[in-house]
Amino acid sequence: MLLFSPNPLFSSYVANVLPELGEQSIEQTTFYEYLARRLQGEFVVEDGFDQLERLLNLEDGTQADIQMFSASWKASSAFADAIHEYVSQLAPSGMRFLPIRFMDRTIMTANEVAAIFAQTEAHWRMPLRIEAVQKELLARVDAFAQEELSAAWVEDELELMSDEDYQRVHQKVEKRRRHAKHLFDDAQAERNELAQLLLNRRLKPVRRFIQRLAFVDVPAIYQQWFEQALAGNVPTPSGVDINLWRSVCANTIRALEAQRLPYEDATPYLYMKELLLGQAVNTAMRHVFIDEAQDYSSLQLHVIRRLFPRSRLTLLGDPNQAIYAHDPGMAVISELRHSFPGFTSIELTQSYRSTAPIVRFTRGMAREGAAIVAFDREGPLPLVQQVASDGQVQLIRTWIGDYQSAGYQSIAVICRTQQETNRLAEQLNRAVVMSGAWIKRQGHLLQELSPFRRI
Numbered sequence: 001m002l003l004f005s006p007n008p009l010f011s012s013y014v015a016n017v018l019p020e021l022g023e024q025s026i027e028q029t030t031f032y033e034y035l036a037r038r039l040q041g042e043f044v045v046e047d048g049f050d051q052l053e054r055l056l057n058l059e060d061g062t063q064a065d066i067q068m069f070s071a072s073w074k075a076s077s078a079f080a081d082a083i084h085e086y087v088s089q090l091a092p093s094g095m096r097f098l099p100i101r102f103m104d105r106t107i108m109t110a111n112e113v114a115a116i117f118a119q120t121e122a123h124w125r126m127p128l129r130i131e132a133v134q135k136e137l138l139a140r141v142d143a144f145a146q147e148e149l150s151a152a153w154v155e156d157e158l159e160l161m162s163d164e165d166y167q168r169v170h171q172k173v174e175k176r177r178r179h180a181k182h183l184f185d186d187a188q189a190e191r192n193e194l195a196q197l198l199l200n201r202r203l204k205p206v207r208r209f210i211q212r213l214a215f216v217d218v219p220a221i222y223q224q225w226f227e228q229a230l231a232g233n234v235p236t237p238s239g240v241d242i243n244l245w246r247s248v249c250a251n252t253i254r255a256l257e258a259q260r261l262p263y264e265d266a267t268p269y270l271y272m273k274e275l276l277l278g279q280a281v282n283t284a285m286r287h288v289f290i291d292e293a294q295d296y297s298s299l300q301l302h303v304i305r306r307l308f309p310r311s312r313l314t315l316l317g318d319p320n321q322a323i324y325a326h327d328p329g330m331a332v333i334s335e336l337r338h339s340f341p342g343f344t345s346i347e348l349t350q351s352y353r354s355t356a357p358i359v360r361f362t363r364g365m366a367r368e369g370a371a372i373v374a375f376d377r378e379g380p381l382p383l384v385q386q387v388a389s390d391g392q393v394q395l396i397r398t399w400i401g402d403y404q405s406a407g408y409q410s411i412a413v414i415c416r417t418q419q420e421t422n423r424l425a426e427q428l429n430r431a432v433v434m435s436g437a438w439i440k441r442q443g444h445l446l447q448e449l450s451p452f453r454r455i
Helices: 006-018 033-036 048-058 062-073 078-087 110-118 126-147 152-158 164-177 186-211 218-229 242-257 263-277 298-307 331-341 356-365 391-405 418-431 436-441
Strands: 002-005 027-030 098-102 105-108 285-289 312-316
Touching: 002 006, 006 027, 027 033, 027 078, 027 126, 033 263, 033 298, 048 062, 048 263, 062 242, 062 263, 078 218, 078 298, 098 186, 098 391, 105 126, 110 126, 126 186, 152 186, 218 242, 218 263, 242 263, 285 298, 298 312, 298 331, 356 418, 391 418
Parallel strands: 002 027, 002 285, 285 312
Antiparallel strands: 098 105
């Protein structure tokens, strides 16, 4: 069993709670951890919280429109379909490869690798064509190793090999000599074995590069899609302003050239990579739980479904609590039925989280909120108070003092962004320092108001 948690803090909490409930065999991860692990070494990947901060701190205007649309559209099933069509129609000229290099030499240029790809069967699925290229490249590296056995640099490095290497090779040659049925040149055989051992070590990174399919330049192929869109070779999404669309493409190209991958690009990039190179699947997992599923896009849910093809999936979430710029993937039931055969849904309308006055107050803000049934637990009504910006710090400071006087031990001051949180904490701390009498009464407040990362 696997649980996709919304954040590391929740994972830590659940890790302590589950054993108390008798559950020991549930693995946990976050979707960002999965993305970062699969894309390790390729990009600096922005996480979802940093994306949220970036978008929330935007001023209203053109840049806000561009980035909000980019985050929303790249999470859509429409973009997933566009990627799938793009990969399926990639001709040899559209593929991008990296050269195979050894030390300061090029074993095969990118064009030579492309020529090998062009010779593969055009009707094969892309991962099979890439696998055929991989086998040919490994064979050519083996041939290169044989050609290098007598190279001058090999002779030089043989002199530097350790006594342990010589002893191991000597024992291997001696064993082979005892079983040989013809004259055997021990010295030449040992020299060849040592040279082969040396070359295998030196070429190990090259072979690993090929085995990992790193010779396929996936970042360049992903960037090429946006270059084609910017040039007008890809249809502009229906109803989208052409200048807005061009700005999205240009911004994406700049980020990729800087080796940065915005969070909204991480999932579609991984989706394209797996269409090209083959899907990494987990067939051992039997049940996957996704908590706070409203924060997953349609494409993210599709990727998870492909990752665990044999597992049952349970999505837990509330579209009214979505916090990201993209539309919740679980918001459109018809899409879920199409993506997940056998899909069934259960709607829970009884709220146990808050008091009845809080539920009655907030359900007017939610879509179809009238259906929410409040738990029969009374309490005070929420207080909404509008105040000028220059009076906010004093009002909040007063509220904190009142709550502490009433005996509350934990008091949270929640702001919209990390930037606002830091600024308010600084203002509150400064207000405390300026009021000696208040400091004496609320001296421990300084630590409680230190900036914290929003979860």
